[in-house]
Each structure stands twice: as C-alpha cells, then as structure tokens.
Amino acid sequence: MFKKILYPTDFSEIAQAAIKYIEQLKSAGASEVVVLHAIDSRSLDLLVYNPAVSMEFEKTLREDAQNKMSSVRSHLEGMGFVVSTGIKVGIPSRVILDAEKQEDLSLIVLGSHGKSNIREMLLGSVSEEVIRSAQKPVLVIKR
Amino acid sequence: MFKKILYPTDFSEIAQAAIKYIEQLKSAGASEVVVLHAIDSRSLDLLVYNPAVSMEFEKTLREDAQNKMSSVRSHLEGMGFVVSTGIKVGIPSRVILDAEKQEDLSLIVLGSHGKSNIREMLLGSVSEEVIRSAQKPVLVIKR
Numbered sequence: 467m468f469k470k471i472l473y474p475t476d477f478s479e480i481a482q483a484a485i486k487y488i489e490q491l492k493s494a495g496a497s498e499v500v501v502l503h504a505i506d507s508r509s510l511d512l513l514v515y516n517p518a519v520s521m522e523f524e525k526t527l528r529e530d531a532q533n534k535m536s537s538v539r540s541h542l543e544g545m546g547f548v549v550s551t552g553i554k555v556g557i558p559s560r561v562i563l564d565a566e567k568q569e570d571l572s573l574i575v576l577g578s579h580g581k582s583n584i585r586e587m588l589l590g591s592v593s594e595e596v597i598r599s600a601q602k603p604v605l606v607i608k609r
Numbered sequence: 610m611f612k613k614i615l616y617p618t619d620f621s622e623i624a625q626a627a628i629k630y631i632e633q634l635k636s637a638g639a640s641e642v643v644v645l646h647a648i649d650s651r652s653l654d655l656l657v658y659n660p661a662v663s664m665e666f667e668k669t670l671r672e673d674a675q676n677k678m679s680s681v682r683s684h685l686e687g688m689g690f691v692v693s694t695g696i697k698v699g700i701p702s703r704v705i706l707d708a709e710k711q712e713d714l715s716l717i718v719l720g721s722h723g724k725s726n727i728r729e730m731l732l733g734s735v736s737e738e739v740i741r742s743a744q745k746p747v748l749v750i751k752r
Contacts, residue, residue, distance in 0.1 A: 467633045487746065490610045494637035578740075597721075597740060597749055603630065606740055606747045 470498040472574045474562045474596070477503065477534045480577035484607045485538075488575055489545050496572075498548040501538055502565050503531050504558035509585070528553060559595035566600055574604045613641040615717045617705045617739070620646065620677045623720035627750040628681070631718055632688050639715075641691045644681055645708050646674050647701035652728070671696060702738035709743055718748045 468491045475481040488499060505527050514520040531553045542549045554561045566574065578593040579586055586592065597604050611634045618624040631642060648670050657663040674696045685692045697704045709717065721736040722729055729735065740747050 467630060487610065490637050492637075494633050494635075594737070594741070598737070601751055603751060604749045606749065608744055608746060 467572060468494050468496045469572045470500070470570060471496055472500045472502060472562070472565055472569060472571050472602075474502045474504070474558070474565075474574070474576050474592075475538065476558075476592075477531070477538075478577065478579070480579060480607060480609045482577075484575050484577045484605075485541060487605060487607055488542070488547075491573075491575075492545065492547075496547070498550075499542050500565065500569055500571070501535065501542070501549060501551045502562060503535060503551075503553045504561040505531065505553065505555045506558055506585075507555050508557060510555075524555060528555075558592045559590075559599070562592070562596050563599055566602060571602050574600055574602055575607070576604065577607045577609070579609055610715060611637050611639045612715045613643070613713060614639055615643045615645060615705070615708055615712060615714050615745075617645045617647070617701070617708075617717070617719050617735075618681065619701075619735075620674070620681075621720065621722070623722060623750060623752045625720075627718050627720045627748075628684060630748060630750055631685070631690075634716075634718075635688065635690075639690070641693075642685050643708065643712055643714070644678065644685070644692060644694045645705060646678060646694075646696045647704040648674065648696065648698045649701055649728075650698050651700060653698075667698060671698075701735045702733075702742070705735070705739050706742055709745060714745050716746050716748060717743055718750070720750045720752070722752055 471488055473488060510520050510524060514523055535551050535553060539549050539551055576593055593606060614631055616631060653663050653667060657666055678694050678696060682692050682694055719736055736749060
C-alpha cells in the first residue's frame, strides 16, 4: 500500500522535511523511492530572452540539481531504500503527473509551501495541481 | 509521527476506502483515531426555508450519521485503535480545521472526490480547503 513512493523535490527545507515521513513509512511497507526534480521551464522562459543564455542557465541548474540529488540518494539509500532518481525540465506539476503515469506507484509524498512561496503565487501551486490531478494517494507535508 | 490521526468522513465510498490506509499506518506508529463527520449547514440552508423543517432534517441527518459512525467506530476499534468520534453541524472544512486546532494530531487522512462530486462543484472542495489551510500533514486518498 506504501511500497513504492514518488518523492518530487525542489530541494527546499519543506521537501527535505518530507524525507523523515518517508523513513517512518518503512515500517508500513515502503521499500522503493523514486526521487524526481523538475527544473521549471517557465522560470527559464520568464528570466531569459536569449536561447543560448537559457541553455547555459539550464546546464547550471541541472548540475546544481545533480549535486543535491546525489545527497538525497545517499540519504535514502542509507535508510535502506531502493532509490531511482530523475531530473526533468518542464512544468513541475506535469513532470510529476507524467511520472505518476509511468511508474507503478503506491503513494506520492510531497512538501507544500502554501501561500508563502512567491514562485507558487506567480506560477500556481505545484502541490495543489498534483493533488487535484493525481490518481494515487498523496501525503502532503505542510510548511 | 503518525500516532494520532484525524479522520474526517462523509461516509462515502472513498472516505471508507481511507480506512485501509489508516490500518496500514498502524505498523508505522498510528494508535489513535479521531473520527469526525460534518453535517453541512449550507446544504440545510439551501434546501429548506422553514427553520422547523430544517431542524427536523438536521435531526434525521444526525441520527443517520450516528448509526454510520457506530459502524466506523467498531471497525476501527476492531483493528486495535483507540477511537473517539464527533458529529458537528457547520461548514465541513471549518469543522475539520477547528478539530485540527483542538486535537494534538499527527496526521489528517481524508478521501477526495475530485471534480466528480456535484456537492463539491457547488460548495467547493472540502479536501482542497483542508489541504490548503491545515498545518499538519494530510494523506489524501483519491477516488
């Protein structure tokens, strides 16, 4: 029922806080974690007009995400989980919902910033969109 | 982390389906369940113009809820949970969020109808409002 968890993360404090809930779910049967990070293509589009610069920025963001992802992977593997990871460029809620369709998941665990996050105020709440459209159960960890 | 669960229910199929997730959380430390049903005061106001009839309807709804609540209580007690129950008249999301403030909770577990439910289309989604405003983690079970 909680075997395979999709854990979308923006590497924020609240996303990191979700990890301890994933750990707690081990004793309820959780054994695999798919960690997913989305680089928001709209932020790139909003910020940068020159495609060459945009690609440069994306490369930097991707490298930064890869470093953080390695640390999340080690952390979860240290807890005994089978871990797979992905970094995708796109609209985060769509990236997450696409992953939900492709993976044979039990549960999505995600942190929610609430209204305090300027990005979410501008671009819409990732968690609200995921909760609304997901078919699997969603555990929402609040700020 | 999952010790005391607030379980708001409208006794629908999806709300009932949430019970098996609560059961699964036992091995992750869940031991107490607060079952809460809200009779929507707005539905009564929309339906009935005569206050005497409205009170009559409320009484009937309350008796029906008490019967269903007994059955939920037995079911959860049979799983070994310490159970307390409440039936309140009000706006369901507010009733739930008030209970969250008063109880020393670990987690809210609730079923979500999504857009398929006419009541939620008219009166707004209870689950969305709860998820948005709750401070505790919320496990959302989807239809």
